[in-house]
Amino acid sequence: MIELKNAKKDFGHGENCTHALQGIDLHINEGEFIAIVGTSGSGKSTLLHILGGMDKLTSGEYRFNDELISNYSFNKLQEFRKQYISFVFQNFALMNKYTVYENIEMPLLARRIKKRKEIIMDCLDKLGITDLKDKCPTQLSGGQQQRAAIARALAADTPIVLADEPTGSLDNKNSNDIMNCFEEILRKGRTVIIITHDMNIASRCQRIIHIEDGIIVDS
Numbered sequence: 001m002i003e004l005k006n007a008k009k010d011f012g013h014g015e016n017c018t019h020a021l022q023g024i025d026l027h028i029n030e031g032e033f034i035a036i037v038g039t040s041g042s043g044k045s046t047l048l049h050i051l052g053g054m055d056k057l058t059s060g061e062y063r064f065n066d067e068l069i070s071n072y073s074f075n076k077l078q079e080f081r082k083q084y085i086s087f088v089f090q091n092f093a094l095m096n097k098y099t100v101y102e103n104i105e106m107p108l109l110a111r112r113i114k115k116r117k118e119i120i121m122d123c124l125d126k127l128g129i130t131d132l133k134d135k136c137p138t139q140l141s142g143g144q145q146q147r148a149a150i151a152r153a154l155a156a157d158t159p160i161v162l163a164d165e166p167t168g169s170l171d172n173k174n175s176n177d178i179m180n181c182f183e184e185i186l187r188k189g190r191t192v193i194i195i196t197h198d199m200n201i202a203s204r205c206q207r208i209i210h211i212e213d214g215i216i217v218d219s
């Protein structure tokens with residue numbers, strides 16, 4: 001489903017250039033549950049952003065179902081994301097002006113999904129944040145915001161869920177609940193790729209991709 005060939009991503013130019021991805025070759029099948037691990041600054045978030053169509057490669061190829069995504073314009077990438085991708089950002093990226101409920105509803109509206117209330121209430125319940133549904137993100141703790149961001153990604157029910165350290169702000173019980181949620185959507189045939197620093201979390205995935213200095217050292 002996903003194929004990266006000699007994928008490179010630079011930030012900046014000349015002396016200030018950072019080679020964040022330095023030639024990644026990667027194949028990911030539909031239905032896989034993958035953890036990306038590596039030290040801080042190794043390129044994990046950059047790789048996830050590329051996979052999610054949030055950013056473009058400097059060189060190399062990204063194919064999705066044999067379509068050459070790396071040639072897409074930013075407009076076409078937006079359509080690609082809407083159809084296929086839910087993304088849980090490292091900094092959550094919730095909309096502060098809207099309630100938790102409204103934040104979760106947004107991708108459902110964008111995808112013209114019906115019976116939204118039922119879907120949203122189910123996700124709120126699974127993540128244990130039903131009582132927070134009318135609060136705004138600024139009124140929530142970090143862990144609560146993280147669970148709201150994950151609820152938003154799960155509710156959208158896209159084929160692919162990408163999550164940047166989805167359990168980074170959570171205690172063991174909540175981390176476990178979130179892994180259970182991911183396992184549930186995997187059973188529906190979804191593909192889940194997460195970044196984590198927690199080897200207990202990574203070991204629950206089917207495959208671990210280890211990246212250092214923008215290169216895959218093990219997968």
Ligand SMILES: Nc1ncnc2c1ncn2[C@@H]1O[C@H](COP(=O)(O)OP(=O)(O)OP(=O)(O)O)[C@@H](O)[C@H]1O
Nearest residue numbers: 011012018020038039040041042043044045046047
């Ligand atoms: N928008 C950007 N502009 C300039 N440099 C960037 C940008 N995003 C990332 N980088 C650089 O690219 C490299 C990889 O960053 P990335 O965010 O992918 O690391 P990471 O593995 O996710 O780290 P962490 O575990 O700390 O989140 C770093 O050296 C970082 O400074």
Ligand SMILES: [Mg+2]
Nearest residue numbers: 044045090164
């Ligand atoms: Mg990161």
